[in-house]
Amino acid sequence: MGLVRKFATVGGATLGSRVFGFARETLMAAALGTGPMADVFYAAFRFPNLFRRLFAEGAFNAAFVPLFAKEIEANGVEGAKRFSEEVFGVLFTVLMILTIGMELAMPLLVSWIIAPGFADDPEKLSITVRLAAVMFPYLMSMSLTAMMSGMLNSLHHFFAAAVAPIFLNVVMIGALFYALYSGAEPALTAWYLSWSVLAAGVLQLAVVYGGVRHAGISIGLRFPRFTPNVKRLLVLAIPAAVTGGITQINQIIGQAIASGKEGAIAALQYADRIYQLPLGVVGVAVGVVLLPELARALKAGYAKEAASIQNRSIEFVLFLTLPAAAALWVLSDEIIRVLYERGAFTEQNTAVVASILAIYGLGLPGFVLIKALQPGFYAREDTRTPMRFTGVSVVINSALAISLFPFIAERGIATAEAAAGWVNTCLLFTTLLRRGDLVWEWALAKRAARLVVASAVMAGVLVYLSERWSGWLQPETQLLTQVAALGALITVAMVVYFGLAFAIGGADLGMIRRNLQRGTRSSARSSESLSSDGEQ
Structure with a gap:
């Protein structure tokens, strides 16, 4: 399977998850708006989500995948299975101890870290503690899920790991439907949602475990031992x-600051959900596919092939995220109005959330490029350098968020996150270049400049059309008409961008064909290396 086809496989499954995520957030906006219960739920949910990114997805995609790939090449499937069981035993034990400790310390954690701004409201603080206590065991399920997802990605079984997150959104949508149908109060709705998160974590673990069994590996529980x-x-x-959770680290800092203003946490979350669509579809796809591809190529001695894979990933990211960033900047008001403005979500909420989304749009290419650049370090078993750069970006994010929040509120937090993301991207890119692990291509630089031009022209067309079609995008208009008008704007934008990008040389069919063939050759070489190692 070619590199771009693998991106499409993971990206397609992630797109399905994000679509369900949109449906979930739309129902959430209708049920809770940006009121106090929305703030409480998102504050409580952010905490297990932070640990999931820090200790599950980031750590295992960065550390486990290269070591698992090395075990497969050195000792075959049996060696990889033995390594997986050793890790599973230690991970399960550590997670159990961590979960118990966090549950006991939850009141202090909420007061000092999760939402210090709630300290003056005892009822809000109490509900947040209870919801966080229900949802925190989700971390245990998701950490084990992340480990098995890493195994599946290393074995080139991408779909099961990519489709598993859909179940979180499906279960939460079910809880919201039940709450709306039964006329539940906001506090009870938040309670239903908390239990649905825990149930979804167990379901996701079952899905990836089934995928691992289907891939031919059965994991048994071993007594925890710290083997080499x-x-x-x-x-x-x-x-x-630490590195893998950079976005979550910055968001938890932003949340702590935003908790001082009612509605700010929910407003940031609603905007975050929108920009997570291109970030997830492109960024997650690149991160998931690129790391095992680079690890296999480097372990097999194909350094030139690894450099080419890295550049093609950057090219793929720029091709898709530059127009997405321009569209989010120009259409932020229209997107938020059509998706959210109904029920408890007012016109004032739309203005606030749209301004946040526009700023996130400017940071989008940087956030996604991080996903394409970090594997260049991880595949070489260097996790310390990205961690140092993360530390720099966290300092920048904290300083800017604290400085800007008193003046521009939620927009200050979004600005801080976007700036920190771009600083991290520049540090990663220049370091890979300096080390010679990333090869500078003038052809790629010229194509990137032309893609910027195509995106700018597309943005101009959108500004003109959004003004002309504004009457069809107002909340007084029927929802179907609003959706059709927004869909037409996006369709026109795609036609203008892709048509111009190909016309001026920002992209060409030959380039795409070469990328597909290059990905196929890389996979073939990795398979040949694996076969020869097995014969030895």
Whole structure:
């Protein structure tokens, strides 16, 4: 399967998850708006989500995948299975201890870290503690899910791991439907949602476990032992855990600051959900596929092939995220109005959330490029350098958020996150270039400049059309008409951008064909290497 086809497989499954996520957030906006219960739920949910990114997805995608790939090449499937069981035993034990400790300390964690701004409202604080206590065990399910997803990605079984997140949105949508149907109060709705998160975590774990069994590996629970392989994993995973959760680290800082203003946390969450669509579809696809591809190529000695894969990933990111960033900047008001403005979500809420979304749009290419650049370090078992850059970006984010929040409120937090993301991207890119792990291509630079031009022209067309069609996008208009008008704007934008990008040389069919063939050759070489190792 070619590199771009693998991106499409993961991206397609992620797109399905994001579509369900939109449906979930639309129902959430109608049920809770940006009121106090929305703030409470999102504050409580952010905490297990933070740990999931720090200790599950980031750490295991960065540390586990290269070591698992090395075990497959060195000792075959049996060696990889033994390594997986060793890791599973240690991980399960650590997660159990962590969960118990966090549950006991939850009141202090909420007061000092999750939402210090709630300290003056005892009822709000109490509900947040209870909801966070219900949802925190979700971390345990998702950490084990992340490990098995890493196994599946290394074995080139991408779909099960990519489709699993859909179940979180499906279960939460079910809870929201039930709450709306039964006329539940906001506090009871938040309670239903908390239990649905926990149930979804168990379901996601079952899905990826079934995928691992289907791939031919059965994992048994071993007594936890710190073997050399496990120790090596921990050495790599600790800095990777910090690095992989950069967005969540910055968001938890922003949430702590935003908790001082009612409605701010929910407003940031609603905007975040929109920009997570291109970030998830492109960024997650690139991150999931690129790391095992680079690890396999480097382990097999194909350094030139690895550099080419890295550049093609950057090209793929720019091709799709530059127009998405321009569209989010220009159409932020229209997108938020059509998707959210109904029920408890007012015109004033639309103005606030749209301004946040526009700023997130400017940071989008940087956020996604991080996903394409970090694997260049992780595949070489260097997790410390990205961690240092993460530290720099967190300092920048904190300083800007604290400085800007008193003046421009939620927009200050979004500005801080976007700026921190771009600083991290520049540090990663220049370091890879300096080390010679990333090869500068003038052809790629010229294509990127032409893609910027195509995106700017597309943005101009959208500004003109959105003004002409504004009457069809107002809340007084029927929802179907609003959706059709927004869909027409997006369709025109795609035609203008892709047509111009190909016309002026920002992209060409030959380039795409070469990328597909290059990805196929890389996979073939990795398979040949694996076969020859097995014969030895």
